[in-house]
Amino acid sequence: MSGSSLTWTSEPAGPLQGAIRVPGDKSISHRAVMFAALADGVSHIRGFLEGEDTRATARAFSQMGVRIDRPSDSERIVHGVGLHGLSAPASAIDCGNAGTGMRLLAGLLSAQSFDSRLVGDESLSRRPMRRVIEPLARMGARISAEEGGLPPLRIHGGQRLRGIEYALPVASAQVKSAVLLAGLYASGETQVIEPHPTRDYTERMLAAFGWPITFSEGHARLSGGHRLQATDVVVPADFSSAAFFLVAASIVPGSDVLLTDVGLNPRRTGLLEALRLMGASISVENPRTLGGESVGDLRVRYSPLRGIDVPVALVPDMIDEFPALFVAAAAARGTTRVTGAAELRVKESDRIAVMARGLRALGCALTETDDGAIIEGGRLHAGSADSAGDHRCAMSLAVAGLVAGGPVTIADCANVATSFPGFLELAARCGMRVGEAAAVAG
Numbered sequence: 001m002s003g004s005s006l007t008w009t010s011e012p013a014g015p016l017q018g019a020i021r022v023p024g025d026k027s028i029s030h031r032a033v034m035f036a037a038l039a040d041g042v043s044h045i046r047g048f049l050e051g052e053d054t055r056a057t058a059r060a061f062s063q064m065g066v067r068i069d070r071p072s073d074s075e076r077i078v079h080g081v082g083l084h085g086l087s088a089p090a091s092a093i094d095c096g097n098a099g100t101g102m103r104l105l106a107g108l109l110s111a112q113s114f115d116s117r118l119v120g121d122e123s124l125s126r127r128p129m130r131r132v133i134e135p136l137a138r139m140g141a142r143i144s145a146e147e148g149g150l151p152p153l154r155i156h157g158g159q160r161l162r163g164i165e166y167a168l169p170v171a172s173a174q175v176k177s178a179v180l181l182a183g184l185y186a187s188g189e190t191q192v193i194e195p196h197p198t199r200d201y202t203e204r205m206l207a208a209f210g211w212p213i214t215f216s217e218g219h220a221r222l223s224g225g226h227r228l229q230a231t232d233v234v235v236p237a238d239f240s241s242a243a244f245f246l247v248a249a250s251i252v253p254g255s256d257v258l259l260t261d262v263g264l265n266p267r268r269t270g271l272l273e274a275l276r277l278m279g280a281s282i283s284v285e286n287p288r289t290l291g292g293e294s295v296g297d298l299r300v301r302y303s304p305l306r307g308i309d310v311p312v313a314l315v316p317d318m319i320d321e322f323p324a325l326f327v328a329a330a331a332a333r334g335t336t337r338v339t340g341a342a343e344l345r346v347k348e349s350d351r352i353a354v355m356a357r358g359l360r361a362l363g364c365a366l367t368e369t370d371d372g373a374i375i376e377g378g379r380l381h382a383g384s385a386d387s388a389g390d391h392r393c394a395m396s397l398a399v400a401g402l403v404a405g406g407p408v409t410i411a412d413c414a415n416v417a418t419s420f421p422g423f424l425e426l427a428a429r430c431g432m433r434v435g436e437a438a439a440v441a442g
């Protein structure tokens, strides 16, 4: 990573135009490497996200003896070692900035015969891990953490796991997936019940790799003792990365942008519905299936937005898109209220606080609440904001700069490389004026 001091400048821009394909889906890329590594045979992954988060996951499996070839950018050929073929890593596994990597690996590693240690960067080291430790301990896992349930995690191998029925206290695909991954190795049946359905990539991908699993909205059930069979995976473009362009083109007058091959799993597309409720003009063109997932091209045209009460039922389906939604709300006419989104406070940053500070610095009237915010739309002005090292806040604040009265500087943007390498190039290609501060100023 290129140092946390990276500052961007974003300037007001004219209409955004063009067709772009954002990089591969992060959630699917993490899981594709994991299941391919544990499968019997060789799997070919196309469209893999070349982000720091997913590369860290691939590195973790290389450390555990899995051969992973990279024939070209965003391609991986994974030589699976079978469910019991991983070997003890010689050193700690560094998950970088990735909550997904750490929580899913915690489930998987708690079932191995060897000990392991999971570490992360400064942000990940502040994120709650009790949510996975607790159900995994019930299955018989032995995991110790720092005070407060924080990383690093020390996982004591050689435990016999047993299946459990687990009702998740919070809607979390990461916790669900950690339990299901441990369940692959457990005796008996493992069942997970969610308070609200979350992204079901683990369930779908287990089925694609040949593991018997029953799942429906909010519920998944599997038994241990089967095998995973290598399969090829095609990763669609990441809706969460497309989100910045959906908002940008919606708020910059005259814009007309096409985002191609975007994954449209309904557990990810809450922002599409929220923006449409606000008056956005977004159509799905050429809907089709790619690698078992619904995909489509999203055509977004400028349309004046109005404030809404974001339906609470949409929250889990747009959990990573709130920083972008906050910007849409700040540029809309009227008031937007977000509730039921307390999870935003335990992401890469406290996303409610970081976006509140950032948008207030640009003149937005915004009131933080425990589980959301009240955002008054209006005109933004030039100013300085800090992303607090959070990739999604950095890109969202860059979008805000497009409609501010003058240049906006955004501090601490290096972590954009965790989920969206090449953001600046794609942004420039459709007409955004965002760049590294020195380059824009010079």
Ligand SMILES: O=C(O)C1=C[C@@H](OP(=O)(O)O)[C@@H](O)[C@H](O)C1
Binding pocket: 026, 027, 028, 100, 171, 172, 173, 174, 175, 177, 199, 319, 320, 343
């Ligand atoms: O399972 C996944 O791939 C993810 C689940 C979500 O986290 P939670 O499970 O904490 O809601 C999301 O915020 C994250 O970016 C990716």
Ligand SMILES: C=C(OP(=O)(O)O)C(=O)O
Binding pocket: 053, 097, 098, 099, 100, 101, 320, 347, 348, 392, 419
């Ligand atoms: C929350 C996110 O990811 P993770 O939990 O994997 O760090 C995200 O990408 O917005």
